[in-house]
Amino acid sequence: MIFFMWADKTKQTGQGRQKAVWHYAVAAVINTGLALLYESFSHGVISLVMLSIGLYPLLLGELVEALLLRQGQDRYPWSDRLRLWAVCTFSTGGFLQGVLEIYGTQSGLLTLYWVAGAVLSAAALICGLTRR
Secondary structure, three states: OOHHHHOOOOOOOHHHHHHHHHHHHHHHHHHHHHHHHHHHOOOOOOOHHHHOOOHHHHHHHHHHHHHHHHHOOOOOHHHHHHHHHHHHHHHHHHHHHHHHHHOOOOOHHHHHHHHHHHHHHHHHHHHHHOOO
């Protein structure tokens, strides 16, 4: 999850966005690899939430960055940071929920990750619609 902080590209240039697309792609591969590694030691217990943690940087990060790169418009810089934090929150929450599902336990506190991720995504969308 630390890798996401490296993907924080607040530069609104085309080259900065291209790098961010690649950073999110690498983050998706790392998350998927981490999930598969953890699943390999789970004695046959599978968690779909754990296996899907690679989709968060792919869909919320790389896809949005690619669309913004194609669009080429300046956005409020906090939009990128809030979206990055949303991806981190969703990935962390998905990983923790997967761990708890594999061990057969539950926690109501994991709902906070999904709520916080949704709030951060909504804030990123609002900031993204605001132009400089």
